Amino acid sequence: MRTFRKGGVHPQENKLAHHAPFEDFPLPKQAVLYATQHLGTPSVVIVEKGESLKTGQLIAKGEAFISANLHSPCTGTVAKVEPAPEMSGYKKMAITIDVQEEDVWEEGIDTSPEIDREIKLSSAEIIEKIKEKGVVGLGGACFPTHIKLMVPPGRKAEYCIINAAECEPYISVDNRIMLERTEEFLVGACILRTALGLSSVDIGVEHNKPEAIARLKEVAADFKGINIHTLRTKYPQGAEKQLIKAITNREVPAGKLPIDVGCVVDNVATALSVYEAVQKNKPLIVSYITYSGKSVAIPKNYRVRLGTPLSQIIEANGGLAANTGKVISGGPMMGKAITNLNAGITKGFSSLLQLETKEAKRFAPVNCIRCGKCVDACPMGLEAYLLAPLAENSRWEDAEQASVMSCIECGSCQFICPANRPLLDYIRLSKNKTGEMIRSRVLK
C-alpha cells in the first residue's frame, strides 16, 4: 500500500463521527463574518450598517492579488461593520449580520438538488468563476484556490491531486462528503483537472475509510481519468509533501512548492466547493464540520453557514460537559486552542473538538533523554530535540541552518516524545522568529 517513506506516527484514530450523516445546523440569529478568512490580504468590505443582504451576495472583495471574495451566508441586515474578536481572541474587521429566518437567494444561484456533470467552461473561465465565488483551500491553509490553479510561467502541472487522506484523528468531514456527495465531489475534482489542462486526477484516501473508497470506485467507474489510490493509514499522510510522495514518488525539495515538481493539491471539501461555484454559481458560504471529542455526548457532522457562533453549536448539544479540558479548532495533532467561543465559523474551519480533561492534560516535561524517537517520527527528516533548545535560547540563525523552516508543524515529534517536551510549541515559535529574520534580511 502506498505511503510516504520517512517518519510518521499512529495516533488513536477516534473517528467518533465517522458514521454520522451531515445535518444542516440551523441559521444563527446573528452571523459574524471576518474580512480575513483566507491566506493573503484581507478582503475589502463593500457593505454598510443597515444594508439589506441576500444569501450569496458579495459583501467583501478580494482586491489584492492574493485575497478572496466573501459572500453573505444568509439573508438579513448588516448590524455592524467593526472589528470583532475571532477564535484566538484577537480582533479582526468583521461584518455582523442580523439574520432573517428564510433565505432569499442572490439572483443566478442554482439551489436545486440536480447534479450537473457537464463541464462547459474553459480553464480560464473556471479559474475566474472560482475566484468570483470566493473558493479557498479548505484543508486548513485557506489559500485562494484560483491562485493555486494559475500555474506560474516556467512551471507545468502534471498531476492534479485530491487530498482525501483525512489523517487527523476525530475529523470525518471528507469521509462524509465522499459518501454523501460522491458525484458532485468527483465532478469538482474533474473541474480542477480541467482548469489545470489535465485529463486525469488522482485521489488519495487512507485505507481506514473502506466505505468511501468503495463508493468512490463505484461512482468513478462512470467517469474517465479518475484514479483512486488507497494509502496506508499513517499520520501525517494528508500533509501535502507526504501525499505527493505517496502518489507520485516525487519529493518537494525544502523551500519549494508542489508546483515545482508538477503537482497541484486540493482537498475534498475544496473540490465540492469548486463544483458548487462552477456548476451551481454558488459562492462559498458554508463549512462542513465535525463536532466531536470524548466530552461530546453525540459526535456529529454539520453543514454550517459561515459566521455561525461556535457557542451555538455547543449549546445546541447540551453545553460544554464538565469533563471538557480544552476546545480546539482542527484535530488534536495540529489544531489550535479556541479561546473565544463566540467567534463565528470561518472558511476552512473543519472541526470543533472538545477534549476530555485527561486527554487535554499536559504532563510536566522532563529532560530530554536523547532517545531519538522525535527524529524517527519526523516526516521531514528534522531533529526536533535540537530545534527546541535553539528556540529556547533564541538562536534563530542556528535554527535556520537546522532547517526549522522545513517543519510542517505536524506535531509527530511532540506526540511521540516520552519526556513530554513541548517540541512543537518551541518549533512554532522558532518558525515565527526565524521567518521574521529571513524576511527582514530579504527586505534590506
Ligand code: SF4
Ligand atoms: S512538527 Fe516539524 S519537527 Fe516535528 S515531526 Fe513534524 S515536521 Fe518534524
Ligand code: SF4
Ligand atoms: S523524543 Fe523527546 S526525549 Fe527523545 S530525543 Fe526527542 S526530545 Fe529527546
